[in-house]
Amino acid sequence: MPLDPRFDAVGNSNRYFNKYHKLRRALELVPAQIEQNDTELATLEQFMADLKLAENAAEVAHVKAEVQAAGYIRGKALVDKKALKAAKKGKGGKAAKGKPTAPGGGVPLHFQSREGFTLLVGKNSRQNEEVTFRQATSNDMWLHARGVAGAHVIIKAAGREIPRGTIDQAASLAAYYSEARGSTSAPVDYTLQRHVRHMKGGGPGMVIYEREHTIYIEPDKALTLLKG
Incomplete structure (x- = not known):
């Protein structure tokens, strides 16, 4: 910032002093703004993944409802009540037995x-939250595909040691139901559920985790489970 000839030395010094403190205050706000932007970006990426993974009208309706609830769409409710009701039922229109329904998200x-x-x-x-x-x-x-939006996968241990074969199968599901679908090999992180926690400021299913291990898996290997 050049000297202003309208001011004397003291006046210009005050200008520099005020400019310094203004920039310093702005700099202090940068980390929080970056964190907020990262959280919002992760949320939008998850919505995009949700939409890509939606396989019927009911699942699309759920995504629309979530996007509207997050404030990205204005206007009247976009939820198709018939579609949402159908999503809470299993095949043939009967309520799925033994499978709790996630509030607003389907089974x-x-x-x-x-x-x-x-x-x-x-x-x-x-x-994912459910x-x-x-x-x-x-x-x-x-389990979750590393670095991309997608499905949370849980292996119910039931007090047993989980074998590598089951981890591989679960990892293939995590990769298949993610933005990594279509790749020949995808990294998938896995850790115990107790090392997963909600992301600060994030919406449903937005998490951070630690103490993870990473394996590489072919997403298409999940097809054997889907066909079975």
């Missing part, structure tokens, strides 16, 4: 690994 997917472990898959942000923080316990295993 998470359930699979059985070759070794007999129950695998839970959340296909959208509400289902499987991770309501259906999973602290010693269950949590």
Whole structure:
């Protein structure tokens, strides 16, 4: 900032002093703003993944409802009540037995690994919240495709040691139901559920985690479970 000839030395010194403090205050706000921007970006990426993974009108309706609830869409409710009601039912229109319904998000997917472990898959942000923080316990295993938006997958340990084969199957589901679908090999992180917590300022299913391990898996390997 050049000297202003309208001011004397003291006046210019005061200008520099005030400019310094203004910039310093602005700099102090930068980390919080960056964190807020990162959280919002992660939320938008999750919405995009939810929409890509939606396989019917009911699941699309759920995504629209979440986007509206987050304030990105204005106007009247976009929720198709008939579609939402259908999403809470299993095949043939009957309520799915033994599978709790996630509020507003539909029913998470359930699979059985070759070794007999129950695998839970959340296909959208509400289902992710459901499987991770309501259906999973602290010693269950949590999986998620690394660095991309997608499904939370839970392996129900039930007091047993989880074999590598089951981890591989669960990882393939996490990769398949994520932005990594279509790649030949995708990194998937896994850790115990107790090492997963909500992201500060994030919406449903937005998490951070620690003490993870990473494996590489082919997303298409999940097709054997889906066809079974």
